[in-house]
Amino acid sequence: MHITFVWRRGAARIGEHAVIVCLCKGVTDRRIRREAAAGHSLDEVFRRTGAGSGCGSCRLAVARIVAEARAAAKGAERPAAATAKQDAA
Numbered sequence: 001m002h003i004t005f006v007w008r009r010g011a012a013r014i015g016e017h018a019v020i021v022c023l024c025k026g027v028t029d030r031r032i033r034r035e036a037a038a039g040h041s042l043d044e045v046f047r048r049t050g051a052g053s054g055c056g057s058c059r060l061a062v063a064r065i066v067a068e069a070r071a072a073a074k075g076a077e078r079p080a081a082a083t084a085k086q087d088a089a
């Protein structure tokens, strides 16, 4: 697994590399996505991972990743009929 360090750059890239989003606590984008996919709220993600509890500069990036993960999960949960209807339009 490759690790890319990101310093105050906002949301992490999506890809095969793990990106350290919170340098203070060493929390990666993968960990944040996993927590969000498990249904944890943003506050729970902060609490469970420790992200955002140091200098706080990663908090916006964490929030964006959680929002992206939720949007992706919602898209994946769309019923097949709704997906077919949208695709036909």
Ligand code: FES
Pocket: 021, 022, 023, 024, 025, 051, 052, 053, 054, 055, 056, 057, 058, 059
């Ligand atoms: S980088 Fe996350 S708390 Fe400092």
